[in-house]
Amino acid sequence: MKGNTFTNLILCSAIFVSTTSFAAIPNFWSFDFQMGNSIYNLANSDGQVVELSCTEMAATDRDDSADNSFIVTTSDGNDYDSRDGDISIVIDDTVYQIPSFTAGFSVGSKWQMFYDALSHATNFTVYVQSKEIGKFQAPAKNVAKAFNGNKCLPQSDWEW
Template sequence: MKKVMFTAALLSASVGASAAVPGFWTDGFAQGYEVYSVANTAKQTLTITCAAGTGAGIESSIDNSVVLTSGTKMYDSGLSFVIDSDVYVVPTDTFTTDDDSWAWNNFIDAISSSDSFKVYSNSNEIGKFKVNLKNTIKTFKHANCVSKRDWIDNA
């Protein structure tokens, strides 16, 4: 619950800017967190929050997150993405296992170089995004969005 409330607070700071132009990523910085948002033509917003820059080196700190907002609905768990014909399951914890760490890093690598993707929640398609590739690459060029396991190990 703590993660959802914090993510919702970060969303309020970043959603407005991204909703202005569908298909273009925006990035921001809020209290040490990198926040990346993109809207689609269906007025849905996808937000990726990266915690590596917070400087927190403890296991109990808040992890990276992905949230899709659609109207008043907020999807923040059970998310999967189809990017370039590959499926990426987004872990809710990127610290506990090597597999979750690997899954997060692969997801970030894929989404940061793609021009389209579909979002699923518990195997149901909930969103489609077509994004400007040049903007995507530029926006994620200096992203510090590695798994929590990687940034804890490097602290």
């Protein structure tokens, strides 16, 4: 039994390391597709990371499917998730309040405006509860390649 516990610990550690190093190069978006989720990560030079998760392809049914999310991880390890509310970003002098869910028409429209702006932005600032958390940037060519015309539709636009 001890051997299995040790093996499980090693396996879990390897998975943790592989997912936490996903955005290892500062100022470059990275993209991954995991179990129906499109996941975009960007780290800044201060060790902060933002993660955009688009979950439409993982949708199973209207009541139990995970929603899209935007998560900020600070350099001291604190996570802020848009599904908990009160995350905003500023892109080109425009404030985008990221909705905590995307199933309604109004919040779905807010999500789409946020995603459209983010998918073309070369720099932006993240705020949580109106407090600046971090500044992020990426080269225009990297932004274009990472997002590559992909969509991140709000739940209100998903095909059920």
